[in-house]
Amino acid sequence: MKKISLMGATGSIGIQTLDILRSNPESFNLVAFSAGRNIGLARKIIEEFKPAFVSMQEKEDAEKLRSEYPGITFSYGEEGLSGTATHEQAEIVLNAVVGSVGLKPTLEAIKCGKTIALANKETLVTAGHLVMSAAKMKGVSLLPVDSEHSAIFQCLQGENDKNIERLIITASGGSFRDRTREELADVAVEDALNHPNWSMGAKITIDSATMMNKGLEVIEAHWLFSLPYEKISVLLHRESIIHSMVEFHDSSIIAQLGSPDMRVPIQYALTYPDRMPLESAKRLNLAEAGKLHFQEMDFERFRCLQLAYEAGREGGSAPTVLNAANEIAVAAFLDGRIRFLEIDDLVERALETHSLIKEPDLEAILETDKRTRQYVQSLLA
Numbered sequence: 397m398k399k400i401s402l403m404g405a406t407g408s409i410g411i412q413t414l415d416i417l418r419s420n421p422e423s424f425n426l427v428a429f430s431a432g433r434n435i436g437l438a439r440k441i442i443e444e445f446k447p448a449f450v451s452m453q454e455k456e457d458a459e460k461l462r463s464e465y466p467g468i469t470f471s472y473g474e475e476g477l478s479g480t481a482t483h484e485q486a487e488i489v490l491n492a493v494v495g496s497v498g499l500k501p502t503l504e505a506i507k508c509g510k511t512i513a514l515a516n517k518e519t520l521v522t523a524g525h526l527v528m529s530a531a532k533m534k535g536v537s538l539l540p541v542d543s544e545h546s547a548i549f550q551c552l553q554g555e556n557d558k559n560i561e562r563l564i565i566t567a568s569g570g571s572f573r574d575r576t577r578e579e580l581a582d583v584a585v586e587d588a589l590n591h592p593n594w595s596m597g598a599k600i601t602i603d604s605a606t607m608m609n610k611g612l613e614v615i616e617a618h619w620l621f622s623l624p625y626e627k628i629s630v631l632l633h634r635e636s637i638i639h640s641m642v643e644f645h646d647s648s649i650i651a652q653l654g655s656p657d658m659r660v661p662i663q664y665a666l667t668y669p670d671r672m673p674l675e676s677a678k679r680l681n682l683a684e685a686g687k688l689h690f691q692e693m694d695f696e697r698f699r700c701l702q703l704a705y706e707a708g709r710e711g712g713s714a715p716t717v718l719n720a721a722n723e724i725a726v727a728a729f730l731d732g733r734i735r736f737l738e739i740d741d742l743v744e745r746a747l748e749t750h751s752l753i754k755e756p757d758l759e760a761i762l763e764t765d766k767r768t769r770q771y772v773q774s775l776l777a
Contacts, residue, residue, distance in 0.1 A: 397425050398666065401449075401486035401510075403477060403501060405429035406437045408597040409492035409515045409541065409658060414441065416663045420672065428483040430476060430493070433457065442468065449483050451476025474500070481505035488666060490541070491516040494599050495723055496716075496765055499523055503758070506530045513665040515541035517612040518723075522716045523761050524619030538620065539665040544613050545620055546661035547639035547652035552621075555644070563617055564641040564649070566633040567693070570604035573632070577697055583736045585729065602726045603700075606739055607693075611704020615715050618708060625709050630701065632691045637680065655680050699740040703747065713753040713764045720768035721746035728776055742772050 400417065404410045410429075417424045428449035431438040435457045442450060442465055451471045452458040458472035471479045474497075481489050481501035489505040490513040491498050498516035503526065505512060512531070514520070520527055531538050540546050544565050552560075571588050572580055588605045589598060603609035614628050639661075641651040654660055655678040663674055695702040700722070707718040725742040728734045734742070746768050753760050 397423060399425050399427045399485050399487045400666065401428040401480055401483050401489045401505075402426060402492065403430045403480050403490065403498065404432075404492035404494065404516075405441055406431040406434040407492055407494060408600070409490075409662065412659045413490055413492065413662050413666075414445075415676070416659055416666065416674075417445065419676070423672065424666065427485040428480045430480040435461065439464075448485060449479060451480045477501040478504050481510070482508045486510060488513055490662075490666070491519065492541070494518075494597060496522050496719060499527075499761075500758075502527060503530055506534055506536045509534055509536060511537045511539065513539045513541050513662075515662070517542065517609075517616050518719050520616045520619045521612050521719045522765065523756075523758065524615065524715075525755075526758060526761070528619050537668075539668055540616075540620055541661055541665045542613060542616070543656075543658060543661045544640040545617060546664055548617065548621060548642055550652045550664070551640070551642040551650040555642075555650075557622070559644045559646075560621075560623065560627070561643040561645050561647075562627040562629055563621060563623060564643060565610065565613055565617060565628065565630050566636070566638050566640050567607065567610045567630055568604065568634060568636045569632050570607065570609075571601070572605050573634070577737065580736050585732065588729075588736060598730055599723070599726055602729060602739075603722070605736075606700040606726075607698035608700035608704060608722050608726075608739075608743075610698075611701045611708075612719065614701075614704055615708040625705060630693045632693055634689045635685065637685060637688060653680060653682075700743065703740070703743055707747060710752060711754070713756045713760065714747065714750065716756070716761050716764045717746050717750045717768045718743060720765045721772050724769050724772040724776070733776060742775060745775065746772055 417426055426445040426447050428447050430451040432453045449469045455472045458470045462470040478501050482504050489510045491502050492515045496518045498519045502519045540549050548563055571590050589601050610630050617628050636656045638651045638653050641649050643649045657677050707714040721743045725739040
């Protein structure tokens, strides 16, 4: 039985992870989890899975739960995330939190020799050089949970990395894939949150609409698979049936296909190198699908994707700025403080004003993240 620590249990990925654990009680044991402010859902998880350790975002929530469940250890905030990531019983740490808050606990989990199942893009985007170096030094496996990176990872099983010609990351195009930039000027938050294929959290759904989500995935793929940006391309694929592809030197292309369901890559990361049945997943019927559509990415239309490639190639602290500025901008859009296209503008201004640090250590990354957020907030004010 594998013992699991789940960071971000009440989010979209966390809830789907719990579905998998619930369906396979003989295979998985949830020993620790972290949650945000949803204390009601946290209670339900505690009562169902009976973990040894729970972390909440707020101190008062942790103290309230501590009084209700005296047999469980509770913590909160940054210290609680660290405790979740490093819990002594955990073998696999699934990082499903949203944002750069996932970076430090991931590094701490690596130091403890935990296997990392990574659904938090920002960990590699902001500090890929530190994370991959630490994982290599400790001999820790970093298993991708994002559907695109899981697809590439699966395509590469049994292959020699030296034969890779390029990675092809597919993109659905998000909520506004059929609209021009001019038609995006006054789109509503509700429209942006209406993704055509996937059920995801609000922040990731907005990132999908701007295509920043795909840009972050490009940077993540650069670190996960040790390939230059010239060998990582993005292809618009409406149906989200091909989750990504790998092209080899001999012109062969291997693709991973399946119906859009995040439980598939989540379960693969938890069971790797084995596979388990997933009875609740919808089977892919290609005859029923009929046709698959593809088209080149328009980098002028999806400005955030272009900014992500530029920040990735620049390297150093630039991706940290990209991510931090985007998080603040997306939050402002969700709050109704800015218009949709202003997300691009704020990210671009943050990148233009930043003084690049070529090889930032963790302290420099955290400071860059903090200052970028402050700068974007000042623009909003």
